[in-house]
Amino acid sequence: MTRVAEPETAEEVLGQKKTLGRQVHGVLHRMPALSPLIVLVAAGVVFGLANPRFFLPGNLSIILQQASIVGALAVGQTLVILTAGIDLSIGAVMVLSSLVMAKLVKDGAVPGPVALLIGFAVAVLAGALNGFLVTRIKLPPFIVTLGTLSIFTAGTLIYAQGQTISLPANTFLTWTGSTIAIGSFNLTVGVIMMLVLYVVFAYALKQTAWGKHLYATGDDPEASGLAGIRTNRVLLSAYVVAGAVIGIGAWILVGRINGADPNAGVNANLESITAVVIGGTSLFGGRGAVVGSLIGALIVQVFDNGLALAGVDPNYQVLAVGVLVLLAVGADQWIRSVKS
Amino acid sequence: MTQPVLEAEGLIKTFGPVVGLAGVDIQLYPGEVLAVIGDNGAGKSTLIKCLSGAMVPDGGSMKVDGRVVSFSSTQEAREAGIETVYQTLAVAPALDIASNLFLARERRRPGPLGSVLRMLDTSGMKRDAKRHIDELGISTLQNISQSVETLSGGQRQAVAVARAAAFGGKVVILDEPTAALGVRETGQVLRLIRDLRDRGLAIILISHNMPNVFEVADRIHIQRLGRSAGVITPESHTPAEAVAIMTGAVTLETSGDVTAASE
Numbered sequence: 001m002t003r004v005a006e007p008e009t010a011e012e013v014l015g016q017k018k019t020l021g022r023q024v025h026g027v028l029h030r031m032p033a034l035s036p037l038i039v040l041v042a043a044g045v046v047f048g049l050a051n052p053r054f055f056l057p058g059n060l061s062i063i064l065q066q067a068s069i070v071g072a073l074a075v076g077q078t079l080v081i082l083t084a085g086i087d088l089s090i091g092a093v094m095v096l097s098s099l100v101m102a103k104l105v106k107d108g109a110v111p112g113p114v115a116l117l118i119g120f121a122v123a124v125l126a127g128a129l130n131g132f133l134v135t136r137i138k139l140p141p142f143i144v145t146l147g148t149l150s151i152f153t154a155g156t157l158i159y160a161q162g163q164t165i166s167l168p169a170n171t172f173l174t175w176t177g178s179t180i181a182i183g184s185f186n187l188t189v190g191v192i193m194m195l196v197l198y199v200v201f202a203y204a205l206k207q208t209a210w211g212k213h214l215y216a217t218g219d220d221p222e223a224s225g226l227a228g229i230r231t232n233r234v235l236l237s238a239y240v241v242a243g244a245v246i247g248i249g250a251w252i253l254v255g256r257i258n259g260a261d262p263n264a265g266v267n268a269n270l271e272s273i274t275a276v277v278i279g280g281t282s283l284f285g286g287r288g289a290v291v292g293s294l295i296g297a298l299i300v301q302v303f304d305n306g307l308a309l310a311g312v313d314p315n316y317q318v319l320a321v322g323v324l325v326l327l328a329v330g331a332d333q334w335i336r337s338v339k340s
Numbered sequence: 341m342t343q344p345v346l347e348a349e350g351l352i353k354t355f356g357p358v359v360g361l362a363g364v365d366i367q368l369y370p371g372e373v374l375a376v377i378g379d380n381g382a383g384k385s386t387l388i389k390c391l392s393g394a395m396v397p398d399g400g401s402m403k404v405d406g407r408v409v410s411f412s413s414t415q416e417a418r419e420a421g422i423e424t425v426y427q428t429l430a431v432a433p434a435l436d437i438a439s440n441l442f443l444a445r446e447r448r449r450p451g452p453l454g455s456v457l458r459m460l461d462t463s464g465m466k467r468d469a470k471r472h473i474d475e476l477g478i479s480t481l482q483n484i485s486q487s488v489e490t491l492s493g494g495q496r497q498a499v500a501v502a503r504a505a506a507f508g509g510k511v512v513i514l515d516e517p518t519a520a521l522g523v524r525e526t527g528q529v530l531r532l533i534r535d536l537r538d539r540g541l542a543i544i545l546i547s548h549n550m551p552n553v554f555e556v557a558d559r560i561h562i563q564r565l566g567r568s569a570g571v572i573t574p575e576s577h578t579p580a581e582a583v584a585i586m587t588g589a590v591t592l593e594t595s596g597d598v599t600a601a602s603e
Contacts, residue, residue: 029487208458209446212439216432226430227503228415228444286434 028335032280033292035331039278039324040299047306054309057185064191067294067301069094069256069265072194072249073272074279074293075201076127076242081276082205083218083238084285085134085141089126090246091268092152095260097123097250099156101173102165102260112172120247126152127243131236149269156262166259176255190252197245201290214238219286275300278324282332299324343406345370345510345542346391346422352399353386360386361397362566368511373533373543375553378563379586384546385515387563391544392424392513393417404510423504424513429496431503433489437481438462438469440488441503472506473498476535494525498532505536512536513544518552530556550579562586 028035047054073090080087101119104110110118126148133144167174176190205211216224217234225231257264279296281288303324304317346368353361361383368374378384389395391402393411402409404420411417414424431440442465448454449461470484481495488496497517504512514533518526526549533556537543547553553560554574562569562585569585570592577585584590 203457207460207462209448209460210458212435212443212446212460216435216439216443219432219434223428223430223432224443226414226426226428227432227440228418286432 025335028331031289032282032287032332032335033289033295034280036279036292036295036299036328040295040302043299043302043306047302047310050306050310054306057183059305059309061184061186061191063298063301063305065186065188065256066304067297068188068190068194069249069253070268070271070275070300071294071297072190072197072252073246073268074275074297075194075197075290076245076249077272077276078279078281078288078290078293079201079214079238079242079245080141081218081273081281081283082214082285082288083235084221084283085218085235085238086145086273086283087130087239087242088142088145088269088273089130089149089152090145090242090272091265091270092149092156093123093126093243093246094250094253094268095262095265096126096152096156096159097247098253098264099160099165099260099262101250101254102167103159105167105171105173106165106259116173116251119250120244123247123250124240124243127239127241127246128236130243131239134239135232135236160260160262162262164259164261167254169258173251174255174258176252177258178255188255190255193248193252195294197248198290198294201245205290210234210237215286217286271297271300274321274325277332278321278328280328280332282336283329284332284336287332287336296328342369344368344403345405347403347406348391348400349402350400351387351390351397351402353383353390353395353397359566361390361400363400364563364566364568366391366561366568368542368544370510370542371537371540372558373537373545373556375545375547375557375560376563377547377550377553377560377582377586378569381565382563382586383566384563386566388424388513388515388544388546391417392422394424418507418509421510422513423507423509423511425497425500425504425515425517427515427517427519429500431488431496431500434487436485436487437473437491437499438466438484440499441465441469441472441506443503445507468506472502476502476505476532492525493521494528497521497525497529501529501532501536505539505541509541511542511544513546515546516548517545518547518549526552550582553582554579562592564588 053059073094077087077090097119100122101115104115104118105112130144130148133139134141170178176193177188179186179188205214213229213234216229217231221231253264254260275296276293277283278299279292281292300321303320307317308314344367348364348366351361351364364383364387376384376387386395390397393414393416396412409420432443447461447465449459453459466484473481473484481498488499491499517529521529530552533543533545545553545557557574560572560574560582562572562582564586572582585592
C-alpha cells in the first residue's frame with residue numbers, strides 16, 4: 001500500500017471557501033438565539049420610530065407582564081421540544097393547576113401555601129403522565145399531548161362548573177401579581193419569577209450533565225443510548241420538569257388575573273410553541289437555547305403592543321407572527337443543513 | 341505466555357429455534373488486533389454483542405484479565421474496560437467534539453460548584469479531549485468545540501474511536517469501522533487502529549473488507565455458522581484462503597495442507 005501523507009479534508013484540498021453565506025451559517029449554527037434577537041431589536045427600533053411612546057418604561061413593563069405567562073410556559077415547552085417532542089397540553093395543565101390552587105383557597109378555605117403545593121403537584125403529575133405515555137407506552141408526543149390536552153381541558157371545565165374564581169389581591173396566591181416599581185417601570189413578582197426560570201434553565205441546560213443529555217437525546221436518541229445515556233429517563237425528566245415549570249406558570253397566572261378562569265389559557269398551548277419556534281429552537285430536537293424562547297415570547301408581545309401603538313389593525317399582528325414562525329422554521333432548516 | 345485480556349469459552353446464544361452462537365471460544369491478548377470475519381449470519385454480530393454486554397449469552401463463560409465476568413449491560417462491560425465503537429458511531433451530531441468524547445461520562449467541577457450546583461468541568465473536559473485527540477495523532481481535528489456534524493466520516497470515526505480509547509479501556513471493539521469511508525479516510529482509521537495497538541490496547545475488528553483485515557490484523561478469527569472455523573494469521577493464509585474457510589469451501593485443516601503443500 002502506498003503511504004498516504006497527512007490525510008487532508010476536502011476543504012484543505014479544494015481551498016477554504018469561506019463565503020459570506022457560510023460564515024453566517026456558522027454563526028447561526030453556534031448561536032441559535034441570535035436571529036430572533038436581531039428581529040426583536042429591529043422590531044423595537046421600528047415600533048419606537050412609529051410611536052415614541054413604545055419606549056416609555058411603563059409600556060415596556062406592560063410588554064414584560066404580558067409575556068410573563070407564555071414566557072414561563074415556553075421554558076417547559078423548550079425542554080420538551082429539545083427532546084424532539086412537543087407538548088400541546090401545556091396551557092391546559094396550567095389552567096387546571098391554577099384552578100386547583102384558586103378553588104382550594106376560595107371554596108376549601110385551604111391555606112395559600114398548601115393550595116399552591118397541591119396545584120403544583122397536579123401540574124407535575126400531569127407532566128409525569130405525558131412522560132409516562134411517551135416513554136413507557138411509546139406513543140408519539142404529539143398524539144399523547146393532543147389526548148391529554150382534551151382530558152385536562154375537560155377536567156378543568158368539569159371541576160370549575162362554569163365558574164370563574166376571583167381572589168383578593170395581595171394574598172399568598174396573588175403575590176405573583178404584586179408590582180415592584182422602579183420609577184415608572186412596573187415589574188411584577190411574576191415577571192421576576194419568569195426571568196429566574198430562564199436563568200435557572202439556561203444554567204441547567206448548558207452547565208449540567210442533565211442538560212447535555214437532554215440535547216443529546218433530542219439530537220439522536222439511538223446514539224445517546226449506545227453512548228450510555230438512559231434516554232427514557234432523560235425524556236421522562238423533561239416532561240416532569242416541564243410540569244413543574246407549568247406549576248410555577250399557574251401561580252404567575254393566578255397573580256396576573258387575581259384568581260382563576262377556566263377559559264384563561266386557551267391559546268397558551270400554541271403560543272408557547274410559537275415562542276419556542278420563533279426563538280430558534282429546532283422542532284427536530286437537540287438544537288436551540290432556552291433564552292431564545294424568552295426572546296420569542298417577547299417578539300410576539302412587542303408586535304402586539306407596537307402595532308397597536310402604531311394604530312395598525314391588530315389582525316396584522318397575527319399575520320406577522322405567522323410569517324415569523326415560517327421564517328424561523330425555514331431558518332432552522334437551513335441551519336441544520338450542513339454543507340460539507 | 342501472557343494472559344488473555346478477554347477470553348470467552350463455549351459461548352452459546354439462541355434466538356428461539358435459530359442458533360446464533362453454538363459454543364464459540366475466543367481469546368484476545370493485550371497489544372494485538374484480532375479481526376473477526378465471517379459471512380452474513382455467521383454469528384459475528386452476536387459474538388460482539390455478547391462480548392460488549394449488549395446481549396447476554398445463554399451459555400459459556402467470559403473472563404477479563406482472568407476473572408470471570410458476566411455483563412447484563414454495555415455499561416457493565418464498559419466498567420470492566422471493554423469499549424465498543426458501533427457502526428452507527430453513537431455520536432450526537434449537534435454536540436461538539438469534547439461533549440461527545442465525554443458523553444454520559446461528564447465530569448463535574450470540584451467543590452460545591454460541582455456537588456451542589458452540579459456544574460460541569462467544561463474547560464477541563466475540553467482540555468482533556470484535546471489531549472486525547474492529540475495523543476491519537478488525529479491532526480485534522482483542530483477545533484475541539486466544533487460540532488460533530490461538521491466533520492467528515494473519517495473524522496467522526498476518529499471521534500468515536502478516541503472516545504473508546506480515552507477512558508482507560510483495555511479492549512476496544514470496532515464494528516465495521518471502515519464500511520462507510522473513502523480510501524483516504526480508511527487509511528487514517530487503520531493507522532489509528534495500529535496506534536491504539538501500539539499503546540497496548542487489545543482490539544477486536546469486525547470487518548468485511550479483506551484487504552483491510554489483512555493489512556492491520558495480527559490474528560484473524562473466522563466465524564462460520566455460529567462456530568469458530570479457526571484462527572489464522574495474515575502470514576499463514578492468503579485472503580483467498582480466508583474467504584474459502586469463511587464460506588466453507590475448505591476447512592482450516594485442509595487449507596493448511598494446501599498452504600504447506602504450496603510452500
